[in-house]
């Protein structure tokens with residue numbers, strides 16, 4: 001892959017990362033994935049801002065398209081690299097995963113043998129951009145399948161000092177909640193962890209694009225940039241509440257197929273044993289309705305938006321309350 005612009009010179013430039021790909025639709029061509037840089041004329045840190053990692057999550061694309069146009073190279077410090085539509089083939093067709101190879105970009109980082117265009121993009125981002133970065137923000141949402149209570153996401157690892165820096169970034173991003181997870185090794189956040197980058201991601205709603213989530217993500221990104229000293233003003237004082245999410249106990253899955261009727265909303269606090277929904281049969285009136293109860297207590301961070309479910313589909317994601325000091329202590 002080749003980048004059409006110089007990322008090192010001062011100023012503002014926009015261009016493309018050229019993904020070579022040949023199939024029925026793209027016979028001999030390249031897929032041009034947009035990239036922009038805004039750089040000051042002094043040496044300073046680098047931040048990478050990304051969205052469109054999943055192709056059906058458009059909130060971050062709006063935020064980074066706006067931010068790229070709003071940033072003034074004469075009023076920043078360091079270098080800000082922006083890729084608003086990271087998995088462009090998926091973004092173009094409103095799909096979470098790539099139509100070219102079916103791959104989920106956020107499981108495609110760190111691959112040993114590159115086997116398709118999604119891993120190629122991930123490899124470029126990890127080796128050419130993350131490797132040069134000190135900080136990174138990756139903007140997500142629930143896309144078509146899920147609505148999130150807008151929140152930050154950070155990985156638990158990295159040792160006390162880096163975790164404290166990630167906590168500070170989460171406070172500056174300023175979402176009501178920030179979820180602390182173990183994470184997946186194939187994600188962009190994991191690539192950030194491998195490179196020692198101070199990395200934050202965010203889930204900005206989902207289901208449909210909402211103005212308040214765009215504002216939260218835009219203001220949060222700007223405030224994090226100010227906190228990292230990229231901008232010519234001080235950050236506002238903002239705070240987040242940390243929640244812990246574990247892969248098994250923090251999800252409520254469907255035990256049967258049918259139609260899911262949710263009885264809760266995102267952001268709601270629930271207690272273990274609470275009824276959170278019902279599942280009705282699709283094709284008969286003589287079968288019983290299944291009541292869904294939560295197995296653990298917490299805040300509903302994400303909730304399914306599509307009603308039709310199969311056995312094993314996720315219904316809810318929960319965040320359990322966790323003290324910042326306790327999370328830091330566990331990282332020692």
Ligand SMILES: [Zn+2]
Nearest residue numbers: 054057140141
């Ligand atoms: Zn996503």
